[in-house]
Amino acid sequence: MSRLSSRATPWLAIAAMAWCALVQPVHATTSITHPAQFLDQAEKLRTADHPQFVRMLEQIHQETPRLNASEQWQLRYLDAWETMYEGNYAKSEIAFRDVIDHSGNTILAAKASGLLLNNLALNRRYEEGFALANRLTSDLPSISDPNARFILLTNLSQMLDFAGQIDLAIQYARMAQDIVPRGESLCRPLSMQVAALYNGKRLTSSSPILQQAIDSCSAAREPVFTNVIWLTLGSLYLDENQPDKAMALLDRIAPAIIANHYYPHMLSSQVERAQAYAKLGNDQEARKAALTALAMSHPGDISEWLMTAYDVLYHIEKKNGHNANALSYYEHYVAQSTGNLNDITARTLAYEMAQQHTLVQKLETETLSKQNNILRLEQALDKKAVETSRLYIVLLLVALVSIIYWLFRLKRSQLRFKQLSSLDGLTGILNHQNFMSEADRALHALEKKQGSACLVYVDLDYFKQVNDTHGHAVGDAVLRRTVAICRHHLRPTDLFGRLGGEEFGILLHDCSSHQGMAIADRIRGAIEAASVDGDGSAVSFSASVGLASTNVCGYSLQKLCREADAALYRAKRSGRNRVIANTENGDLVEA
Template identity: 70%
Template sequence: MAWSALVQPAHAVTAVTNPTAFLEQTESLRTKDHPQFVQMLEQIHRETPRLTQREQWYLRYLDAWETMFRGDYSQSELQLREVIDHSGDVTLAGKASALLLYNLGTNQRYDEAFALANRLTTALPKISDPHVRYATLMYLSQMLDFAGQTDLAIKYARMMEDAIPPGETSCLPLNLQVAALYNSKRLTSSSPIIQQAIDTCVVAGQPIATNSMWLVLSSLYLDESQPDKALALLDRIAPSIRTSRYHFHLLSSQAEQAQAYAKLGNDNEAKKAALDAIALGRPGDISEWLRVVYEVLYQIEKKHGNDAAALAYYEQYVIQDKGYLNDVSARTLAYEMTQQHTLVQKLETDSLSKQNSILRLKQALGTKAVETSRLYIILLLLVLASIVFWLLRIKRSQLRFKKLSSQDGLTGIFNHQHFISEADRALRVLEKKHGAACLIFIDLDYFKQVNDTHGHAVGDAVLKRTVAICEQHLRPTDLFGRLGGEEFGILLLDCSRDQGKAIADRIRMAIQATPVDADRGVISFSASVGLASTDTSGYGLQRLCREADAALYRAKRTGRNRVIADTEDGSLVEA
């Protein structure tokens, strides 16, 4: 959940006469007046020696919240687990567990996050503290939104509205509903719920939550090709975002500025905003916003003819794009696997319960007639058979999900992660036999225009047609996968560079010669192909990928609809 909004005036620092009341007041200012929250946190730290044990754990919980707010999720997790495991305070442990759920989800540890979400969901009816229940519902809504379960996320957000504790308002529940609707593409800039959320959060004095809604509105303006409105809005809320220092808002606002300037043709300002966004990131970060800024930088450098810089930014864009798509798939898969695991546990529990019933019934059989005993045994065997039947169905379902985790959901071929894994394994085996192989990267030309002009349904049809064409020219031993978006990878085993170029060119010509029928007429499309061979690049997958990617980029830059292959001296040649 990304919060942000109008900054409130600072409160005067008061003497700490009642530490518990002071800590409660400090907690209430976390999102309403974050600078004042930090100031009060520093003040109460100076009072640590005279705090009770419970007050010291309360302070550690607030420290963990602030650590996570600054973006240090690993340290925050350690602090939260200490509170959960050692504080001995049910209320503090409940708050820390709810916050840990958000921490794990934001830190992309989805298996652990959804497992914790299931435990919290089970414990929800027993939570009596209104603030703990409110926080638990909030983070459950966020995790379900992460998993793409929009309706469930909205359901939990509305449950929050029905359980607002003293001192809270409907600001955060409305925030969660807007976030879920936006992520599922059910919002426009004129949707009434956005203004309702903004007005509610302003009245509630929630700056971080308010800015979150403004940033959603800015994104909608960009989606609707209104960059001037987006830029004006971003300029207006910039002081508040800088004051709150919320890492996610700093990054997203810079990325949206870069997009807006780029759409308005102001390349200098777009580049500056994009570089500022990159500077906010940390090494190894994968996010939708970093993907956006690298695409902006790539388009700018390409427009100005800076080929080397454009290629470097394009490589970073591809890394972010593939990483983001894999992350979305990982969320969904983790959610599905957690649900399956929970169902298996329930069935196993039911099975144990029924086995206990069987033992009790067997004891009773000794006092009954033989005929009645036989009837009971038959019935019990039927129960056991039904349990085994359901366990087998669950196991088969788990195997199906495992298979799906290696396939691309749209085309049915290998997904990016499985293709890379299989290609690396095949190359290691091939190296021992001193065989040859070719790695081919295929990228559909102007595919974004097809989506924008004819819609995503037609775009999906084009992707499926491309896969079908490629499969007609491949052998059963060749590896074929979707790398992300409109890019595909093929590893031709036991194939020389010349043979690979011939196969790649046949695929390219077949794609060009096979249009797709749509409601608005026939859609022709083409592909650019880059090829790298073990003959010249060796068996290292990383180098082969780099060479094939460079060849693909050259094919794009030199006019598209062509095959470019590497040569022995490391240069590229058109096939």
């Protein structure tokens, strides 16, 4: 079975809180007799001293009848921020939309829009999120307030990072770094750059920007951001097989994480601790930390942290010979892994559907950089406002001409994208998402006419060794040869797709369990007999196969996937290069 990285990614936590802390205007602390100033001071303390912020919210709520309309809207905004900080994204989304649509305050609406952008991503509503990102980009030229502009630039950096556009994410973060407004620090732009570099696998534990970001966030008294960067360093230590350093770091920052009581940090620190203990050979403490992480998770959560926790527990139980527990944890691991793969696929497709707008944003990047320079000149040279406005209009016209040009080009490429979006780029067969949707549709049709079908999982054995020994080019040739072999043995009505890595899925239409076993074994035998050329030498390979039949499992795709995966797991554990399927009495048998 193919594996995702066992690393829990602490930078997913920044997607849940970076926008919750983006604007902190500096005002002097006053008594409650001045509500507006009191609210400003509370906003400043959100991440610098979160417990004090919560106490100030409780205090100002007692004075709600005395607040004017503007102050009440600011209080609603801060309440929504706290709701999002606590992890209730659905409730906070409603509040942010209320602020955007009805507050009448453009600056407050810009702040709420940034938070809403992140909320949509966290709730996996990617198409809406990317559409909002494009709208915010188009609004950016009309926003002259330094704080609001700073918010949107950092928001765009985060969203592009989320879509895997690492270079653009870094560029927007550096643009925000160039226009840090009064009362802000370099903490957030540097944090955005660290996030993009980490997700782009361009960061090591010795990268200078890590220490620069830690120093900036510590000096700015931003404990939440500081903890994110520390957790990133801990994850890098684990990636670099330095569990002793990771454990020492986790022990050092534990009091700060407990003090802030921020759920993503509490969860990720427990998972990192479980990984470190496991690498150090302390199975008891590793199990304890992993179970603690699972206990604090929310029902239905899908994340790399939970996937990693289940992976740690699976390997511990397997190591100690507790096969039943190991299988249970493995099933949870597969569910998390599948959920993550589906999420990544959905996110990628949503981004590609908004590609024409994203390309426009690329064209506007240079224009926005010039606009940042204009804003700095406006702040320093108010007497030259008229001249600056004229230059601003010229730049917008240039951007508009460029947008029109690229829109014509993108229109011609949309049809081809729609055709290719359902296929795997390397092998040309269905990708994971489209295979699952087509299989579900086929099973519903078979159920109506009481037909039968078999779901087959094919996983190449020791595929990582092929890549490590002969290189990824030979590995790609093995994958393409496997696809050609499978296609040769399949009928036109059968579905065939790549589930991820070296794993493939086949749905055999109108096929009994016995027939499915025969077809699966022919495929396995043909793969075993095949080879590819690897620098002058023949590279052989084999596959393990798991099969589940509708005659036994019914027509539920979820159950068929679970049973086929369990059969594949048994084939792997029984020595590989074999076919195992469930029988009518629920047992697993080998072909």
